[in-house]
């Protein structure tokens with residue numbers, strides 16, 4: 005069942021082995037000539053899209069979810085459906101940028117008495133030669149020419165002394181950041197904490213957003229245990245705990261993770277009755293005796309948009325559209341293959357559903373050569389000890405998570421491989 009080529013390569017690339025891949029992999033695969041022909045997949049080669057084409061198809065396949073209004077405190081992680089335009093000038097009034105004194109004209113200045121506080125009532129106007137204590141953020145009184153910082157001034161006998169200042173020093177003029185109606189963020193921007201703060205500052209109580217796509221995860225496989233140690237041929241479910249958080253990091257709102265075993269009827273029912281915007285299954289993508297997924301999708305009238313991708317690991321991954329238009333992504337059961345499918349299909353699809361731009365490409369330089377698959381793209385877990393550098397990690401076989409759990413990215417290795425020093429695309433992994 006296991007792909008010998010992927011497993012051999014996974015053990016060949018690792019720290020301290022710079023150049024080894026160029027010389028040929030160690031151990032079992034050492035000296036192996038170029039790997040043999042691809043394992044038959046039951047479909048003609050031209051039906052399996054390349055990695056980039058699959059990502060583009062997944063992005064295009066998504067129909068953006070309808071916009072809705074949300075209060076600001078519920079809008080985190082959703083996507084702006086319309087440009088964020090300022091509802092006010094910012095600052096909305098001339099403001100002291102420092103604690104000190106608002107002064108009018110050149111010094112020394114006569115203190116008028118009282119003080120001006122942020123949020124307080126409008127202060128009495130100043131005339132030349134006058135000053136009043138002022139707090140950062142307070143409206144400057146009419147006639148103010150500058151604000152003298154508290155550490156730069158001295159008061160003696162009711163007079164304030166300090167250095168000469170440029171007009172406008174330490175004053176934030178009204179509209180410095182924006183005028184009413186200015187576009188602060190374009191539509192399709194993800195609502196980060198900073199974006200929410202900006203929206204509040206600019207006067208918003210609600211925002212029109214494309215909602216985070218709601219995702220349901222269906223974990224398949226009778227061999228899975230959900231607690232304790234592997235035993236009697238059964239293993240722990242590694243994909244249940246990983247998939248929903250990963251989808252969340254990619255912009256989804258996970259609804260539920262359901263464990264369905266290899267029960268075909270339960271799978272059919274779960275898919276047919278799901279209320280999610282995206283269904284993600286784990287396992288059952290291949291053609292094993294209890295791999296029911298493809299047959300059930302066909303029975304339900306789903307359109308298979310991607311039946312497999314020329315990528316290692318993860319080539320049996322799939323993308324289908326259910327009759328109601330809801331997409332379903334099938335992650336292969338081998339755990340690193342599932343990660344490959346999350347980044348190959350789920351990332352662009354989620355961008356499409358939220359109407360975000362397609363994921364931006366980042367690049368890094370390989371610290372060592374990486375062998376390629378003859379015809380398929382490889383996704384290789386890499387650590388990033390230096391900014392912009394990518395070093396393949398060990399324990400990166402399709403069934404392993406040890407390498408990816410210590411990695412910072414997946415490097416995209418084109419068919420045929422990449423030399424040490426080559427710039428390759430990298431896909432970031434969630435930090436938490």
Ligand SMILES: Nc1nc2c(c(=O)[nH]1)N[C@H]1C(S)=C(S)[C@@H](COP(=O)(O)OP(=O)(O)OC[C@H]3O[C@@H](n4cnc5c(N)ncnc54)[C@H](O)[C@@H]3O)O[C@H]1N2
Nearest residue numbers: 005225240241242243244287288289290295336337338341
């Ligand atoms: N004749 C062929 N056999 C296989 C091929 C192939 O092309 N021809 N492809 C192999 C590749 S590559 C992969 S990847 C797997 C994909 O298998 P499935 O998606 O059908 O998944 P399963 O058969 O259910 O499981 C495969 C493997 O993964 C383990 N697994 C499954 N779910 C989990 C989980 N939640 N947590 C941890 N591990 C899981 C499962 O026990 C198997 O070891 O097919 C190959 N076979």
Ligand code: MOO
Nearest residue numbers: 317318338341402
């Ligand atoms: O090797 Mo499979 O490619 O684990 O998806």
